[in-house]
Amino acid sequence: xxxxxxxxxxxxxxxxxxxxxxxxxxxxxxxxxxxxxxxxxxxxxxxxxxxxxxxxxxxxxxxxxxxxxxxxxxxxxxxxxxxxxxxxxxxxxxxxxxxxxxxxxxxxxxxxxxxxxxxxxxxxxxxxxxxxxxxxxxxxxxxxxxxxxxxxxxxxxxxxxxxxxxxxxxxxxxxxxxxxxxxxxxxxxxxxxxxxxxxxxxxxxxxxxxxxxxxxxxxxxxxxxxxxxxxxxxxxxxxxxxxxxxxxxxxxxxxxxxxxxxxxxxxxxxxxxxxxxxxxxxxxxxxxxxxxxxxxxxxxxxxxxxxxxxxxxxxxxxxxxxxxxxxxxxxxxxxxxxxxxxxxxxxxxxxxxxxxxxxxxxxxxxxxxxxxxxxxxxxxxxxxxxxxxxxxxxxxxxxxxxxxxxxxxxxxxxxxxxxxxxxxxxxxxxxxxxxxxxxxxxxxxxxxxxxxxxxxxxxxxxxxxxxxxxxxxxxxxx
Amino acid sequence: xxxxxxxxxxxxxxxxxxxxxxxxxxxxxxxxxxxxxxxxxxxxxxxxxxxxxxxxxxxxxxxxxxxxxxxxxxxxxxxxxxxxxxxxxxxxxxxxxxxxxxxxxxxxxxxxxxxxxxxxxxxxxxxxxxxxxxxxxxxxxxxxxxxxxxxxxxxxxxxxxxxxxxxxxx
Numbered sequence: 001x002x003x004x005x006x007x008x009x010x011x012x013x014x015x016x017x018x019x020x021x022x023x024x025x026x027x028x029x030x031x032x033x034x035x036x037x038x039x040x041x042x043x044x045x046x047x048x049x050x051x052x053x054x055x056x057x058x059x060x061x062x063x064x065x066x067x068x069x070x071x072x073x074x075x076x077x078x079x080x081x082x083x084x085x086x087x088x089x090x091x092x093x094x095x096x097x098x099x100x101x102x103x104x105x106x107x108x109x110x111x112x113x114x115x116x117x118x119x120x121x122x123x124x125x126x127x128x129x130x131x132x133x134x135x136x137x138x139x140x141x142x143x144x145x146x147x148x149x150x151x152x153x154x155x156x157x158x159x160x161x162x163x164x165x166x167x168x169x170x171x172x173x174x175x176x177x178x179x180x181x182x183x184x185x186x187x188x189x190x191x192x193x194x195x196x197x198x199x200x201x202x203x204x205x206x207x208x209x210x211x212x213x214x215x216x217x218x219x220x221x222x223x224x225x226x227x228x229x230x231x232x233x234x235x236x237x238x239x240x241x242x243x244x245x246x247x248x249x250x251x252x253x254x255x256x257x258x259x260x261x262x263x264x265x266x267x268x269x270x271x272x273x274x275x276x277x278x279x280x281x282x283x284x285x286x287x288x289x290x291x292x293x294x295x296x297x298x299x300x301x302x303x304x305x306x307x308x309x310x311x312x313x314x315x316x317x318x319x320x321x322x323x324x325x326x327x328x329x330x331x332x333x334x335x336x337x338x339x340x341x342x343x344x345x346x347x348x349x350x351x352x353x354x355x356x357x358x359x360x361x362x363x364x365x366x367x368x369x370x371x372x373x374x375x376x377x378x379x380x381x382x383x384x385x386x387x388x389x390x391x392x393x394x395x396x397x398x399x400x401x402x403x404x405x406x407x408x409x410x411x412x413x414x415x416x417x418x419x420x421x422x423x424x425x426x427x428x429x430x431x432x433x434x435x436x437x438x439x440x441x442x443x444x445x446x447x448x449x450x451x452x453x454x455x456x457x458x459x460x461x462x463x464x465x466x467x468x469x470x471x472x473x474x475x476x477x478x
Numbered sequence: 479x480x481x482x483x484x485x486x487x488x489x490x491x492x493x494x495x496x497x498x499x500x501x502x503x504x505x506x507x508x509x510x511x512x513x514x515x516x517x518x519x520x521x522x523x524x525x526x527x528x529x530x531x532x533x534x535x536x537x538x539x540x541x542x543x544x545x546x547x548x549x550x551x552x553x554x555x556x557x558x559x560x561x562x563x564x565x566x567x568x569x570x571x572x573x574x575x576x577x578x579x580x581x582x583x584x585x586x587x588x589x590x591x592x593x594x595x596x597x598x599x600x601x602x603x604x605x606x607x608x609x610x611x612x613x614x615x616x617x618x619x620x621x622x623x624x625x626x627x628x629x630x631x632x633x634x635x636x637x638x639x640x641x642x643x644x645x646x647x648x
Binding site for chain 1: 491505506507535536537538539541542543545546549550621622623624625626
């Protein structure tokens with residue numbers, strides 16, 4: 001009888017821990033990815049004044065504080081029952097575009113850069129931003145500057161980039177000044193120049209070289225979840241759209257997310273597995289998955305009918321002409337991210353040309369009440385849901401947060417299993433296994449536990465391989 | 479790094495323009511991991527920080543901050559990194575050192591600290607020609623689930639570290 005070995009689930013200290021189980025023939029029977037969940041946060045929030053949450057949630061994660069900050073602000077708007085001023089909506093979205101620019105540039109050129117820009121076999125020790133600067137190809141320099149500009153945009157609008165507190169229940173703390181808008185326009189223009197250059201560069205120099213790999217790399221077929229407004233991609237606001245693997249879809253208001261998303265639990269991990277409720281069941285079977293959907297850039301590119309800005313929409317059409325809709329190839333996440341980079345820069349420019357962001361009315365007064373509020377944004381790493389409930393004094397009674405990486409939990413597990421199957425035959429494997437598994441995980445740009453992300457851009461991966469007897473074959477680490 | 483010279487000076491943040499940058503690192507949601515931010519809070523509350531010194535609660539965002547500093551056209555001369563690092567000593571014990579002194583386990587063990595890996599700190603020091611000082615405390619308790627607040631032994635180390643920073647780091 002085959003024995004499944006379940007590793008003790010403990011805090012993984014910043015590692016993605018992968019356990020691979022081999023069958024009698026030495027082929028992959030199962031593979032599991034353990035990422036650490038931020039535990040106890042919901043409980044910690046209970047009993048606090050709800051207006052504190054937009055500031056507190058930024059402490060969850062140093063990687064995407066803006067996504068939490070804005071999703072939380074929106075949930076608070078809902079709890080207080082206010083429709084925030086139009087200027088505030090635009091300022092929030094504008095700052096968020098700066099965050100997206102910064103995050104996507106970082107991921108493509110620094111975190112995943114080595115896989116494509118430098119090739120999958122590049123030396124790990126130079127795979128960080130300082131290494132790239134020292135090697136200093138022009139593209140890397142421009143990438144680093146664009147990331148810097150995105151970061152500065154959030155700083156100018158929000159006062160600070162790391163623990164933002166500028167967005168408040170009811171709106172935004174202050175309008176943008178004329179001087180700020182002038183500076184921001186220059187920055188947004190340069191980011192757009194870079195985004196156009198980057199996607200052209202990638203289409204000429206990077207993607208064609210790896211197209212065979214993209215097409216053969218650990219294929220899985222899933223559904224997709226993302227946000228659309230009037231059918232167009234939107235990162236800050238809109239309805240949610242759930243697309244099934246065959247490309248059919250249904251739109252729903254974020255308030256109804258629990259009618260569409262259920263959470264499956266596996267005994268070997270604390271991290272839940274959200275799935276499409278209407279599929280009726282959950283299965284990560286590679287040949288016949290049920291209920292599995294993905295989020296993050298590829299999902300957003302798949303679910304939208306169009307993109308509302310011209311250059312990004314042209315890129316979307318070109319992408320669809322090559323890969324169809326929905327596009328299922330996992331490594332296309334990287335391409336999708338670059339299309340979003342173009343969109344974020346174009347959208348920032350659009351918003352900066354709207355004089356409303358300088359109008360003084362950016363905030364509405366709020367009054368505590370017993371209510372429920374749900375705030376959703378598209379975080380760089382996927383749909384982010386904050387769901388709060390308060391008592392009549394405005395104190396938090398209940399909190400539910402689903403982060404992007406959690407939505408992708410099932411898909412990450414499936415991709416890794418497929419990658420392992422492709423690389424382990426009859427008990428034989430080599431170092432390519434580690435590279436391939438890492439690439440499968442990195443494609444999703446996961447934020448491990450929303451708290452672990454190593455400074456030099458590595459996502460440390462540890463793979464334990466077990467024989468069917470339960471005996472450990474090997475541990476491979478990056 | 480000449481490309482960056484075109485960046486307007488007025489969009490360079492304070493943390494790059496200052497002479498000494500003090501970074502309190504760690505996640506305040508997880509017990510003694512909040513040591514760095516606690517030191518920063520104490521410094522800001524009880525001390526007049528001299529001109530040219532920027533004291534920042536880096537929280538879990540130290541990675542981004544260091545990138546920003548590394549890539550900025552102007553940089554501090556010295557960065558003081560304050561964090562909780564498990565060296566297996568007595569809780570509350572303070573260690574003052576340089577980038578050479580980061581324990582090897584930190585290379586891949588990031589946990590919630592987000593202390594930059596020793597290798598990256600060294601690279602930043604070398605490529606940016608700035609000095610990096612590390613002040614770390616031995617944590618007593620870092621909970622598995624969210625639970626803010628320092629243990630009493632680690633909290634007791636905060637004033638001493640502040641005094642040291644004021645007297646020796648600027």
